[in-house]
Amino acid sequence: MKREDRKHPDGTIQGKSSPADRDRILYSPEFRRLASVTQVAVAEGGLLFHNRLTHSLKVAQIGRRLAEGLLDSHREIAVSLGGIDPETVESAALAHDLGHPPFGHVAERKLDKLLLKEGVADGFEGNPQSFRIVTKIAVQGDHYDGLNLARATLNALLKYPHMRKPSGKGNKKWGAYTFEEDDFRFARALQTVGNGDSMCVEAQIMTWADDITYSVHDIEDFYQAGLIPLDQLTSKDGREVDRFLANVFERWSRKGITSKYGKDELSEAFRGLLKLAPIQEPYSGARRQQAALRNFTSGLIDRYVGHTKLIEGDNSSGNLEIDKNILMEVEMLKELLWYYVIKNPALASQEHGQSRIIEELFNIFAQAATSNDSDDWAILPGRARELIDEIVKLNGQNTSKNERLRVVADTVAGMTEQQALQMFHRLTAISPGSLFQPIAT
Numbered sequence: 001m002k003r004e005d006r007k008h009p010d011g012t013i014q015g016k017s018s019p020a021d022r023d024r025i026l027y028s029p030e031f032r033r034l035a036s037v038t039q040v041a042v043a044e045g046g047l048l049f050h051n052r053l054t055h056s057l058k059v060a061q062i063g064r065r066l067a068e069g070l071l072d073s074h075r076e077i078a079v080s081l082g083g084i085d086p087e088t089v090e091s092a093a094l095a096h097d098l099g100h101p102p103f104g105h106v107a108e109r110k111l112d113k114l115l116l117k118e119g120v121a122d123g124f125e126g127n128p129q130s131f132r133i134v135t136k137i138a139v140q141g142d143h144y145d146g147l148n149l150a151r152a153t154l155n156a157l158l159k160y161p162h163m164r165k166p167s168g169k170g171n172k173k174w175g176a177y178t179f180e181e182d183d184f185r186f187a188r189a190l191q192t193v194g195n196g197d198s199m200c201v202e203a204q205i206m207t208w209a210d211d212i213t214y215s216v217h218d219i220e221d222f223y224q225a226g227l228i229p230l231d232q233l234t235s236k237d238g239r240e241v242d243r244f245l246a247n248v249f250e251r252w253s254r255k256g257i258t259s260k261y262g263k264d265e266l267s268e269a270f271r272g273l274l275k276l277a278p279i280q281e282p283y284s285g286a287r288r289q290q291a292a293l294r295n296f297t298s299g300l301i302d303r304y305v306g307h308t309k310l311i312e313g314d315n316s317s318g319n320l321e322i323d324k325n326i327l328m329e330v331e332m333l334k335e336l337l338w339y340y341v342i343k344n345p346a347l348a349s350q351e352h353g354q355s356r357i358i359e360e361l362f363n364i365f366a367q368a369a370t371s372n373d374s375d376d377w378a379i380l381p382g383r384a385r386e387l388i389d390e391i392v393k394l395n396g397q398n399t400s401k402n403e404r405l406r407v408v409a410d411t412v413a414g415m416t417e418q419q420a421l422q423m424f425h426r427l428t429a430i431s432p433g434s435l436f437q438p439i440a441t
């Protein structure tokens with residue numbers, strides 16, 4: 001079905017994803033690429049961390065389960081909200097991280113800085129990049145751009161349903177670049193409840209599924225890797241817990257981070273959460289440890305899914321009601337990752353290098369792509385050369401810098417981590433590669 005044909009026949013607000021949407025996302029190479037995009041850290045030495053692909057599959061599964069559960073337990077409210085479509089939640093969840101560049105957040109921040117420096121005002125962020133991929137970049141058919149997803153799927157993908165704002169939170173996270181403003185309006189035409197920036201209920205479910213998913217699997221990954229000492233945190237003497245909490249609150253005050261909750265209630269929620277963890281020793285892989293860990297993580301997911309309720313009303317403050325204790329637990333699970341993993345100097349130094357790779361790639365490609373001599377474009381992958389050629393033909397040499405730089409950002413952001421590394425080695429003469437080794441498409 002074509003995009004315009006997918007409008008509800010009587011022009012009213014409700015829309016549903018087509019099952020084709022889910023399949024189109026799943027079959028796209030952009031989805032496959034997520035297998036080579038880091039979630040938190042690159043796995044080494046036989047460890048098997050989640051990557052953005054395994055993460056997205058789990059968000060889709062938890063999102064679907066949440067939606068089905070809410071339909072079951074709160075059918076009347078769901079109907080009053082115009083229905084909840086599990087298929088839409090699943091499709092949006094599969095697509096939600098497509099825009100993550102190689103090396104994840106560190107590259108996101110770097111690409112944003114580089115584009116802003118070059119005067120491309122709406123910069124770079126993973127969320128608008130996901131939206132751009134499904135509406136413009138991915139190739140599904142010959143006669144349209146993107147995956148031709150239904151309005152409902154696009155709207156459910158909009159966790160930040162506004163364009164980039166000049167300042168504040170809306171400047172850090174947003175839903176679509178100006179290049180995709182038409183697609184954004186097409187998606188948002190469904191939304192007549194809440195204020196202008198309200199997420200639809202499917203996007204709210206997808207967002208909560210994302211939070212549940214990563215806060216649980218990140219702990220699983222890094223306890224197994226020996227970085228998060230769950231065994232010491234659960235120990236009766238409480239020393240590690242005190243040390244952790246003191247560090248969290250010290251970082252918050254240093255960084256001006258605020259929470260909706262008080263320190264005492266957060267500390268209590270965290271101690272309560274640890275009581276659920278049947279873990280007393282460092283991870284060695286023993287069968288009983290594997291079973292205990294699975295028990296803990298699946299118990300947490302059940303707990304978080306089960307404590308989610310649906311509430312009526314316009315959705316300006318959301319239609320999901322999540323137990324306060326659960327929200328505090330999830331907040332503290334995220335802090336475990338920050339304290340023991342993200343702030344770890346080994347990861348920080350790795351991220352420093354990854355940021356350099358992205359910067360070099362962007363600068364070298366940008367210089368080539370903005371050249372008026374088409375021979376200079378030869379170092380770019382084929383699709384980028386084709387697009388730059390089209391842009392120049394349409395806009396002329398001197399008026400197309402922003403469009404060309406957007407293609408450069410798409411090219412770098414669309415690489416796998418191996419491709420980025422190989423291309424960096426090749427372009428900076430660290431290792432020339434082979435004539436027969438294709439450059440990324």
Ligand SMILES: Nc1nc2c(ncn2[C@H]2C[C@H](O)[C@@H](COP(=O)(O)OP(=O)(O)OP(=O)(O)O)O2)c(=O)[nH]1
Nearest residue numbers: 039040041105106126127159173210214218337342
């Ligand atoms: N290594 C590293 N990992 C990070 C960093 N920030 C977040 N992460 C990881 C932790 C989680 O697994 C995941 C959370 O980020 P996401 O982009 O998936 O979701 P978030 O809700 O923070 O952002 P969103 O609102 O979806 O754009 O990424 C960072 O600065 N470095």
